[in-house]
Every structure is written in structure tokens, then in C-alpha cells.
Amino acid sequence: MASTTTLTVALLIVSTTASRDPTTDASGQLLRDLLLAASTTPALTWEVTETLIVPDDTQAIQDAVVRWADVEKVNLVVTTGGTGFAISDGTPEAVRPLLGKEAPGLVHAMLSTSLKITPYAMMARPVAGVRAHTLIVTLPGSPKGAKENLSCLLPLLPHACIQCSGLTSSRALHSGGTPALEARSGLPPSSSTPSTHHHHHHDHPTPRAHTANTLNGPVTSRHRASPYPLLTVSAATALIAAETTPTDIVPRPVGPSLVGHILAEDVTAPHPIPAFRASIVDGYAVVHTDGPGVYPVVSVSHASPATPTAPLLPGQAARITTGAPLPAGATAVVMVEDTELVRATPDSSEELEVRILASDLRPGENIREIGSDVAEGTVVLPRGSAISAVGGEIGLLASVGRRDVRVRRKPVVAVLSTGDEVVPHDREGVLRAGEIRDTNRPALLSAIAASGFPTVDLGIVADAAGELERVLRAGLEGADVVVTTGGVSMGELDLLKPTVEQALGGSVVFGRVAMKPGKPTTFATVPVAVPGSKEGEEKKKKKLLFALPGNPASAIVTYHLFVLPALRAMVGMVPAGLPVVRVVLQEDVRLDERPEYHRVRIAAGGGDDGDGRLRAWSTGGQRSSRVGSAGGANGVLVLPARGECGLKVELLSGIRTRYPLSS
Numbered sequence: 001m002a003s004t005t006t007l008t009v010a011l012l013i014v015s016t017t018a019s020r021d022p023t024t025d026a027s028g029q030l031l032r033d034l035l036l037a038a039s040t041t042p043a044l045t046w047e048v049t050e051t052l053i054v055p056d057d058t059q060a061i062q063d064a065v066v067r068w069a070d071v072e073k074v075n076l077v078v079t080t081g082g083t084g085f086a087i088s089d090g091t092p093e094a095v096r097p098l099l100g101k102e103a104p105g106l107v108h109a110m111l112s113t114s115l116k117i118t119p120y121a122m123m124a125r126p127v128a129g130v131r132a133h134t135l136i137v138t139l140p141g142s143p144k145g146a147k148e149n150l151s152c153l154l155p156l157l158p159h160a161c162i163q164c165s166g167l168t169s170s171r172a173l174h175s176g177g178t179p180a181l182e183a184r185s186g187l188p189p190s191s192s193t194p195s196t197h198h199h200h201h202h203d204h205p206t207p208r209a210h211t212a213n214t215l216n217g218p219v220t221s222r223h224r225a226s227p228y229p230l231l232t233v234s235a236a237t238a239l240i241a242a243e244t245t246p247t248d249i250v251p252r253p254v255g256p257s258l259v260g261h262i263l264a265e266d267v268t269a270p271h272p273i274p275a276f277r278a279s280i281v282d283g284y285a286v287v288h289t290d291g292p293g294v295y296p297v298v299s300v301s302h303a304s305p306a307t308p309t310a311p312l313l314p315g316q317a318a319r320i321t322t323g324a325p326l327p328a329g330a331t332a333v334v335m336v337e338d339t340e341l342v343r344a345t346p347d348s349s350e351e352l353e354v355r356i357l358a359s360d361l362r363p364g365e366n367i368r369e370i371g372s373d374v375a376e377g378t379v380v381l382p383r384g385s386a387i388s389a390v391g392g393e394i395g396l397l398a399s400v401g402r403r404d405v406r407v408r409r410k411p412v413v414a415v416l417s418t419g420d421e422v423v424p425h426d427r428e429g430v431l432r433a434g435e436i437r438d439t440n441r442p443a444l445l446s447a448i449a450a451s452g453f454p455t456v457d458l459g460i461v462a463d464a465a466g467e468l469e470r471v472l473r474a475g476l477e478g479a480d481v482v483v484t485t486g487g488v489s490m491g492e493l494d495l496l497k498p499t500v501e502q503a504l505g506g507s508v509v510f511g512r513v514a515m516k517p518g519k520p521t522t523f524a525t526v527p528v529a530v531p532g533s534k535e536g537e538e539k540k541k542k543k544l545l546f547a548l549p550g551n552p553a554s555a556i557v558t559y560h561l562f563v564l565p566a567l568r569a570m571v572g573m574v575p576a577g578l579p580v581v582r583v584v585l586q587e588d589v590r591l592d593e594r595p596e597y598h599r600v601r602i603a604a605g606g607g608d609d610g611d612g613r614l615r616a617w618s619t620g621g622q623r624s625s626r627v628g629s630a631g632g633a634n635g636v637l638v639l640p641a642r643g644e645c646g647l648k649v650e651l652l653s654g655i656r657t658r659y660p661l662s663s
């Protein structure tokens with residue numbers, strides 16, 4: 001039997017009506033049926049992995065398409081609706097900026113086929129193209145139009161999807177490769193079988209050179225509106241997570257430097273604990289069947305490694321301290337409180353005889369048997385355990401005699417500030433006009449180090465392309481993650497994105513996020529040669545670059561929301577995001593047009609009611625340039641955009657809160 005190629009499809013129904021009442025949607029089922037019917041050729045199956053209904057809303061459309069293309073990496077995204085002339089129709093405008101390559105041929109095919117049927121096709125505005133490894137096609141909203149437009153593309157879609165997926169023909173098409181597929185689709189053979197592997201060296205053909213400003217171009221050629229789609233915070237977080245890979249596994253000594261690591265192995269007990277039968281109390285080891293009476297004290301057992309005491313015989317008692325090993329033959333320990341001294345040595349230094357008062361002793365009473373705390377081979381700390389600063393885990397590791405354990409290496413984070421106007425925070429003298437102190441670098445270096453990650457200080461880099469490139473290269477070589485601040489918003493001299501894309505061969509994964517503060521937050525990946533790999537066959541590793549906005553509050557908030565979770569994910573922390581807690585807001589806050597991350601101080605509620613609930617106080621004016629808004633903050637309220645409801649809080653060094661908004 002020939003094997004089958006499965007191509008995955010995600011369907012996006014763009015309709016404000018259907019988003020309110022899904023039963024009004026007729027296109028979804030029709031398109032799924034059509035794809036199912038097209039799956040009958042033995043070598044090919046279309047699998048619809050997700051159908052989503054969204055309103056006519058640019059953001060909602062872009063979020064879905066970006067997630068499917070960049071995170072889920074489906075082969076085909078089909079949208080239906082929003083391609084006409086109505087005021088609300090904006091699907092092509094939402095999709096077009098997401099395309100790395102446009103596919104005018106597919107558009108032409110839809111239009112020319114349609115024009116033969118109806119002149120109304122003149123008013124169709126479809127777009128089609130490729131993002132990363134995903135083909136995207138926009139269909140009209142009418143079920144019939146959507147079905148027929150898709151039908152006209154369908155014979156070619158498998159070929160197109162396979163080519164842009166980067167699958168090699170041998171892997172994708174076991175039964176005869178592309179020519180066989182073409183033959184089955186009734187297509188004439190293409191002149192040469194495409195060698196797809198030349199085309200997929202960029203994982204993100206996402207906005208590339210044609211979208212970033214060019215390096216060294218005149219100011220008049222710069223973009224006047226950002227070419228980067230505005231992502232939601234959750235879409236941005238998902239994209240970062242998709243690019244973040246765990247670091248390598250290394251041995252680390254058991255001690256203070258282990259705190260903050262995540263175990264990459266199951267730690268088992270090599271020996272039973274306790275390793276010997278030990279007394280739980282201070283008292284006398286006896287043979288439990290002896291019963292009450294006067295007994296000679298024949299030996300003493302202390303909790304110290306001593307020569308083994310002589311075996312205990314019936315009719316004898318042995319003085320024993322807590323934790324001390326039991327003499328052989330003893331079957332129970334009587335607490336000292338349940339005994340009386342009968343006779344001592346003349347100098348009173350040692351007991352000779354005691355009276356045992358306790359009756360009906362049970363065998364094993366007051367004895368910790370071998371392995372009763374931890375049996376040999378038991379997993380005492382499973383893989384994935386976090387080594388906390390509380391001490392419990394270090395204690396456990398020490399108890400089983402571990403000198404070192406295997407953990408994920410902590411990523412090294414390099415930090416730099418950009419801008420000609422930025423001067424070191426400790427430069428003496430007053431600031432001259434136009435100068436600002438570098439607050440971000442010391443703030444971020446401290447925050448990163450305090451979270452337990454090693455840092456590299458790359459200093460302040462002037463606004464000069466060559467200089468930025470040189471420092472970034474050095475940073476990317478020596479560190480796993482580079483964090484820059486400044487130089488990313490439209491108004492600033494934005495050298496960062498073109499330097500990443502054009503000079504370093506990296507990919508900007510996203511360049512704008514719908515949030516306040518932090519809108520220009522940029523995230524990129526840069527392939528860096530692995531040292532030691534041979535010329536020609538050199539291995540490359542993708543490193544992460546976070547370009548945070550230059551405003552101090554923006555830098556701190558976006559560090560905690562985006563960078564810290566990525567660092568935590570790299571060492572294997574689950575969940576990597578910061579904790580969410582409920583708080584009682586102590587004052588009214590005003591909602592913004594953007595989702596806002598409002599800096600707050602969170603503390604356990606004292607006060608008269610003393611209910612122990614967490615309370616949150618605003619840190620005051622939230623302008624992103626106002627560094628004071630982050631002072632004293634240990635969390636952020638996640639305020640929804642005006643008009644949305646539901647309120648959430650998160651952040652700084654760990655606290656994150658969810659709180660329902662009543663009005």
C-alpha cells in the first residue's frame with residue numbers, strides 16, 4: 001500500500017455575524033466537505049486541524065493566521081469572508097502584511113475562472129501567498145463563492161503546499177513524488193522538480209528586508225507607519241515560546257549555586273534511609289516480651305558512629321539516645337519517662353539497673369526500621385523539580401549523598417543600551433541638554449542576575465549601524481540571549497531591525513505588540529555558528545534577541561512579561577510564565593485603548609478586616625517614560641483595553657494576578 005501524505009489545513013471564518021451565532025455559518029462545513037472529498041486520492045489527505053470563527057477584526061484575523069503559520073505550522077490556511085467592498089471587509093488588508101511571499105498566480109486563477117462565470121468577480125479582492133512554511137488563501141464569504149473559488153485552486157494546492165512546507169519530495173511523497181501527484185491531479189508535469197530545500201533556510205520569511213528600513217538609507221526612505229503587524233500579548237508570548245528551546249544538560253554541585261535550577265534527572269536514593277535500625281526516643285532498648293520489672297543496663301548506644309554494641313539478650317536493657325543504632329536483638333525502645341533509676345555506680349556516673357514501667361510494648365515500638373523513611377531506589381526528587389531557596393530540595397539531595405546533579409544550564413544573558421543620548425548612570429556631573437542616564441541596563445542586569453541567570457554587560461552602543469552590528473555579534477556569540485533597550489520605536493532611529501535582518505541574517509519574529517507600555521517590543525532570532533564546527537559544514541544555533549523599548553517602565557514591564565518567561569522556559573521551568581494571583585484593587589483605574597500593564601504594589605491585606613487577601617495599590621502615573629511607576633512595584637495589573645471586560649494582574653519578580661472586573 002502506498003503511504004499517504006497528510007497536509008494540515010486551518011479554516012478561518014471571518015464574519016461578525018457568525019462570531020455571535022456560529023449556527024449562521026454555512027461556509028465552514030462546505031469547505032471541510034470539499035477538502036474531505038479532495039482527500040480521496042490514496043496518496044493525499046487534507047486534515048482540517050482547526051476551524052475558527054472571528055469577527056471582521058484585523059487583530060483577530062492576524063492572531064489566528066500568525067499562530068497557525070508560525071506556531072502550529074499548518075500547511076494551508078484558508079479564510080472565508082471579508083474580501084468584498086463593504087466597509088467592514090478587511091481580510092485582505094489583515095492578511096497581506098503577514099505574507100512573506102505573495103502568490104498573484106493563485107489570485108489570478110481565482111479571478112479569471114470567476115470572470116468567465118460572472119462579471120461580479122471584478123469586485124473580488126482575494127490575496128494569496130506564503131508565510132513561513134504555510135500557504136494562505138483568502139476566499140469570499142458566500143458559501144457558494146468560497147467553495148467554487150477553492151475548487152478552482154484545489155488541483156494545485158498539494159503541490160504548492162508541499163513546496164512551501166520545505167518537505168523533501170522523498171519524505172512527503174513516497175509514491176512517485178511530485179510527478180505522480182501532478183499526474184493524479186490532472187496537471188501537466190512541471191518543467192523541473194523543485195528542489196525545495198533551497199528555499200527553506202529561513203524559518204520566518206516573515207517581514208524581511210522589504211519591510212524593515214534599509215541600513216544606511218536616507219531618512220526620506222524610512223517607513224512612516226510600522227510594517228510589522230500589531231500582535232496581542234498572548235500571540236507574542238506564543239511566538240517566543242515556539243522559538244525557545246531548552247538549554248543543554250550539565251552537572252552542577254549540590255549547594256547554594258543549585259538554587260533556581262530544574263532537575264534534568266530523577267534523583268533516587270542509593271541506600272535506604274535510615275541505613276540502620278534507629279531509636280526515635282531517648283530511653284532503653286529492650287526485648288518487648290520482657291515486660292515491666294528491674295533490668296540491668298548492659299550497654300550504651302549514642303547517635304554517633306561507634307563500634308557496634310554487643311547484642312542484647314532477653315532480661316537486659318541498653319541505654320539509647322534518639323537516632324542511635326539499636327543493638328542487635330532489641331525489639332522495642334522504652335521512653336526514659338516510662339522508667340525509674342534503681343541503682344547507679346558509686347560515683348553516680350553510670351546507671352546499673354532501671355525499672356521498666358511500660359507494659360504491653362509492641363514489637364518495633366519507637367524504632368525507625370531500615371528504609372522506613374526512604375526505601376533504597378526510591379525517587380526522592382523527580383526530573384523537573386525546581387530547586388528552591390527554601391532549602392527542602394537541597395536537604396533531600398544531601399540526604400541521599402548527592403555531590404552533583406544534572407540540570408539544564410542557565411542561559412547567559414547579554415544586555416546593552418542603545419542611543420547617542422544615553423550616558424552611564426554613574427557619570428559625574430549634571431546632564432547636558434539631550435542627555436539621559438542609562439537606567440535600563442543597570443535595572444535589567446540586576447533583575448536578571450537576581451533571578452539567577454548569569455549576565456554579560458555589553459555597555460552603551462551609539463546609534464551607528466556598524467557599531468551596533470559589532471556589539472550584537474559579540475553578544476550573540478558569547479550569550480544565549482541578548483536584550484537591548486532603545487532603538488526600536490518608529491520615532492527613534494531604528495537601526496535594530498535592519499541590523500538584525502540585513503547585517504546579521506536574523507529574522508524579526510514580531511516588531512509590535514498591542515500593549516501599554518511596550519508597543520515597540522521586538523523579538524528576533526539570529527542564527528549563530530556553533531564554535532568548533534568545521535568550515536563549510538558549520539552548525540548554526542538560533543539565539544534569541546529581545547529588543548525592548550527604551551522607556552524605563554516599558555523596558556521593565558516587557559522584560560518580566562517576555563524575557564523572564566523565556567529564560568525560565570530555557571531551564572525547563574513549568575509554567576514558564578509568571579504566577580497569577582487574585583488581588584483586591586485599592587483604587588479605581590482608568591482603562592486605556594490598549595491592554596495596559598499597570599504597575600502596582602501587591603501586599604497581603606492587613607487592616608481591620610484582616611482577611612489575608614492580597615491587595616494592589618497603583619504606583620501612580622503610568623507614563624512609560626516615568627521610571628517612578630516601576631519603583632515599589634512587584635506586580636502589574638493586566639487591564640483590558642477599554643470596552644473589553646475581565647481584568648487580570650501580573651508580574652515583577654513573580655506576582656501576577658487575575659481579578660474579575662465588575663463593571
Ligand SMILES: *[C@@H]1O[C@H](CO)[C@@H](O)[C@H](O)[C@H]1NC(C)=O
Binds near residue numbers: 144
Ligand atoms: C469567487 O468568488 C467571487 C466573489 O469574491 C465570486 O464572484 C465568484 O463567482 C467566485 N468564483 C467562482 C468560480 O465561483
